[in-house]
Amino acid sequence: xxxxxxxxxxxxxxxxxxxxxxxxxxxxxxxxxxxxxxxxxxxxxxxxxxxxxxxxxxxxxxxxxxxxxxxxxxxxxxxxxxxxxxxxxxxxxxxxxxxxxxxxxxxxxxxxxxxxxxxxxxxxxxxxxxxxxxxxxxxxxxxxxxxxxxxxxxxxxxxxxxxxxxxxxxxxxxxxxxxxxxxxxxxxxxxxxxxxxxxxxxxxxxxxxxxxxxxxxxxxxxxxxxxxxxxxxxxxxxxxxxxxxxxxxxxxxxxxxxxxxxxxxxxxxxxxxxxxxxxxxxxxxxxxxxxxxxxxxxxxxx
Amino acid sequence: xxxxxxxxxxxxxxxxxxxxxxxxxxxxxxxxxxxxxxxxxxxxxxxxxxxxxxxxxxxxxxxxxxxxxxxxxxxxxxxxxxxxxxxxxxxxxxxxxxxxxxxxxxxxxxxxxxxxxxxxxxxxxxxxxxxxxxxxxxxxxxx
Numbered sequence: 001x002x003x004x005x006x007x008x009x010x011x012x013x014x015x016x017x018x019x020x021x022x023x024x025x026x027x028x029x030x031x032x033x034x035x036x037x038x039x040x041x042x043x044x045x046x047x048x049x050x051x052x053x054x055x056x057x058x059x060x061x062x063x064x065x066x067x068x069x070x071x072x073x074x075x076x077x078x079x080x081x082x083x084x085x086x087x088x089x090x091x092x093x094x095x096x097x098x099x100x101x102x103x104x105x106x107x108x109x110x111x112x113x114x115x116x117x118x119x120x121x122x123x124x125x126x127x128x129x130x131x132x133x134x135x136x137x138x139x140x141x142x143x144x145x146x147x148x149x150x151x152x153x154x155x156x157x158x159x160x161x162x163x164x165x166x167x168x169x170x171x172x173x174x175x176x177x178x179x180x181x182x183x184x185x186x187x188x189x190x191x192x193x194x195x196x197x198x199x200x201x202x203x204x205x206x207x208x209x210x211x212x213x214x215x216x217x218x219x220x221x222x223x224x225x226x227x228x229x230x231x232x233x234x235x236x237x238x239x240x241x242x243x244x245x246x247x248x249x250x251x252x253x254x255x256x257x258x259x260x261x262x263x264x265x266x267x268x269x270x271x272x273x274x275x276x277x278x279x280x281x282x283x284x285x286x287x288x289x290x291x292x293x294x295x296x297x298x299x300x301x302x
Numbered sequence: 303x304x305x306x307x308x309x310x311x312x313x314x315x316x317x318x319x320x321x322x323x324x325x326x327x328x329x330x331x332x333x334x335x336x337x338x339x340x341x342x343x344x345x346x347x348x349x350x351x352x353x354x355x356x357x358x359x360x361x362x363x364x365x366x367x368x369x370x371x372x373x374x375x376x377x378x379x380x381x382x383x384x385x386x387x388x389x390x391x392x393x394x395x396x397x398x399x400x401x402x403x404x405x406x407x408x409x410x411x412x413x414x415x416x417x418x419x420x421x422x423x424x425x426x427x428x429x430x431x432x433x434x435x436x437x438x439x440x441x442x443x444x445x
Binding site for chain 2: 077081122126156157158161163164165166168171172173175179182183186187189190191192193194248249250289291292
């Protein structure tokens with residue numbers, strides 16, 4: 001079985017589009033967000049995530065859409081119902097076994113997956129590596145300011161509340177998404193310390209947005225798959241993925257809704273703000289924290 | 303050779319770089335560990351989450367009200383297809399008729415999908431209800 005590729009990054013770091021792009025390579029298969037390593041057993045998907053913020057049933061949609069697509073060849077309300085039965089008979093199975101079963105169906109293609117929720121927990125990340133010791137990990141980074149702005153905008157900033165990205169100052173609470181950017185990247189770096197160097201790669205998302213052909217070819221060579229013009233041309237069309245649109249009414253998501261709304265790739269040069277500018281989400285005019293600044297510089301941002 | 307690789311892997315340790323979040327976000331269970339916070343900080347956090355949830359509910363209700371208005375507008379929007387006698391006007395452009403037909407077809411498909419989803423949910427709820435009633439019967443029988 002081809003070792004899978006996992007994209008590791010905080011949410012809103014171009015993971016959806018890049019996952020779909022790499023997944024469009026003729027030797028790869030781009031999966032939606034399976035979230036399987038978030039839970040021990042499949043039935044745990046039906047347990048609430050957070051008593052405080054509320055459950056998130058959308059996290060199951062990726063698995064349901066994948067099963068429908070792989071086993072039935074299409075995603076319709078009927079095949080999603082079939083996928084629900086598929087899940088029901090496996091509800092007591094460990095999720096790593098389920099992941100292996102799914103990817104065995106697409107062998108010899110390289111499974112490509114990204115579920116940002118894996119990166120909030122070292123336990124989840126190490127379970128991936130224990131299940132797939134030969135897996136490859138692509139650490140995607142994005143400039144902390146646009147990434148944090150994007151987090152604050154997505155779904156009323158819900159991720160900041162899930163992650164407790166709070167700063168306390170003078171009897172005030174400030175929701176500060178740069179904490180997410182920092183701590184998730186720290187989690188990824190701490191995890192990658194146990195992964196052999198040849199199984200990991202770091203890439204700035206902005207570079208791929210600006211020079212997609214060049215960067216995708218680098219990824220292909222690292223994965224040991226062809227990087228000819230035809231393969232790269234296929235990768236330039238993430239919208240051709242069966243998961244790059246909304247699913248049927250009973251499993252609509254499985255990815256970032258913004259990506260599902262419009263998944264075509266648009267080559268562009270992202271605007272990179274200076275690291276020392278005041279943060280737009282902070283009323284006190286403060287800039288990035290020292291820890292964030294240092295890490296961003298380590299990643300090559302100026 | 304493979305054993306050697308495994309041994310090398312085991313000897314590697316997870317990094318110990320420090321995080322900046324005051325709350326342990328490693329989800330060992332569903333509850334977050336709030337030990338790092340003082341009592342006022344905990345209260346601030348709780349109030350902030352409550353405010354966030356209230357805003358979400360407000361936005362949801364606003365969205366529902368918009369849908370209700372849209373449903374009313376559907377009736378109004380097709381009125382132009384008919385005159386006071388219920389007949390289509392003589393000079394109605396064919397494009398408008400086709401566009402209206404397509405719009406109505408889409409709306410029908412949407413409602414059918416919703417009905418199908420509601421029927422599915424209903425059958426599941428009925429199953430649970432039957433099971434619960436069976437259990438009550440059994441329990442009362444034992445008493």
